[in-house]
Amino acid sequence: MRDLYKVHPPPGTILPGPSPFSSLGSAISASLGLLSQPYIVYRSCLRPRAGASGRAAGRPESTLVKHGYTNSTFGDGTLVIKCYQGPEAAFRLSTESRYLRRLRGRLPVPRVHQVTETSLTTRFVSGAHGQDLLDEGRAIEVLTECGRLLARIHRLGIVHGDYGPQNLLFDPATFEATAILDWEWAHPGRPIEDLAWCEWIVRSHHPEHVPLLPHFFTAYGDLVPEWPERQAAMVERCHSLIDFCARWEPGGGGEKLWRQRLETTAAWTE
Numbered sequence: 001m002r003d004l005y006k007v008h009p010p011p012g013t014i015l016p017g018p019s020p021f022s023s024l025g026s027a028i029s030a031s032l033g034l035l036s037q038p039y040i041v042y043r044s045c046l047r048p049r050a051g052a053s054g055r056a057a058g059r060p061e062s063t064l065v066k067h068g069y070t071n072s073t074f075g076d077g078t079l080v081i082k083c084y085q086g087p088e089a090a091f092r093l094s095t096e097s098r099y100l101r102r103l104r105g106r107l108p109v110p111r112v113h114q115v116t117e118t119s120l121t122t123r124f125v126s127g128a129h130g131q132d133l134l135d136e137g138r139a140i141e142v143l144t145e146c147g148r149l150l151a152r153i154h155r156l157g158i159v160h161g162d163y164g165p166q167n168l169l170f171d172p173a174t175f176e177a178t179a180i181l182d183w184e185w186a187h188p189g190r191p192i193e194d195l196a197w198c199e200w201i202v203r204s205h206h207p208e209h210v211p212l213l214p215h216f217f218t219a220y221g222d223l224v225p226e227w228p229e230r231q232a233a234m235v236e237r238c239h240s241l242i243d244f245c246a247r248w249e250p251g252g253g254g255e256k257l258w259r260q261r262l263e264t265t266a267a268w269t270e
């Protein structure tokens, strides 16, 4: 499990997080996650915590989840608050809440609990994080499920926009997805956008599993564009993220990071 930070804010409090472009953030963030504030996961009901006494008794136990890597020890009734920052934050919030509502019952997505002007609260879904499973020797299962699910998303005419193991939770026994998260970049679009981005995540953050990418493409089943087209889509995405970061903080750390990533991506050979 990744780092967890215990905090005790009243539910709904927006916490000041570490700089989204800190070196720690860049190192552990998979892709677009580094652009967001950390999360607050809290219990919706004020049950006394086991072993708590005095002032701590009855206080909601809240956990700030840095880059969302969280821990499945929370019980029922736990909620996750996502706060949006940066350019077009309100637009991304409305996109995510709209897609979550629209996809409920059609794909495994968390239930929307509450929407405010700056945040979206969803029901906590338990499951093992895709990137943890990749690190734990379950790459074939994860990549196969990634491909299978992506075909289902695309059959609805939807592009997820930040698709990959970094945004999927899995049943640790069956490796079926329990949740597809992070719909803030969803839009009607071309399937290659998601195919290339999931591949980019694996190539950038899990290079040891690149030889297993055929499991992803085979499970997807439909026509997969050739490498030059996929690489061009990755390069295009890096460019749009450079633009996004430049709108947020011109010349800042995010822009530099994505320029480096663009250079690396453009230099890859199949």
Ligand SMILES: Nc1ncnc2c1ncn2[C@@H]1O[C@H](COP(=O)(O)OP(=O)(O)O)[C@@H](O)[C@H]1O
Pocket: 032, 033, 034, 036, 039, 065, 067, 068, 069, 070, 080, 082, 110, 122, 123, 124, 125, 126, 129, 166, 167, 168, 179, 181, 182, 183
């Ligand atoms: N409803 C949820 N249930 C369980 N975990 C969640 C939920 N929503 C988010 N998370 C955790 O928080 C992380 C970040 O959430 P995500 O929506 O992907 O935001 P970001 O834009 O920061 O990547 C996820 O990878 C997951 O670990």
Ligand SMILES: [Mg+2]
Pocket: 032, 033, 166, 167, 181, 182
């Ligand atoms: Mg994410």
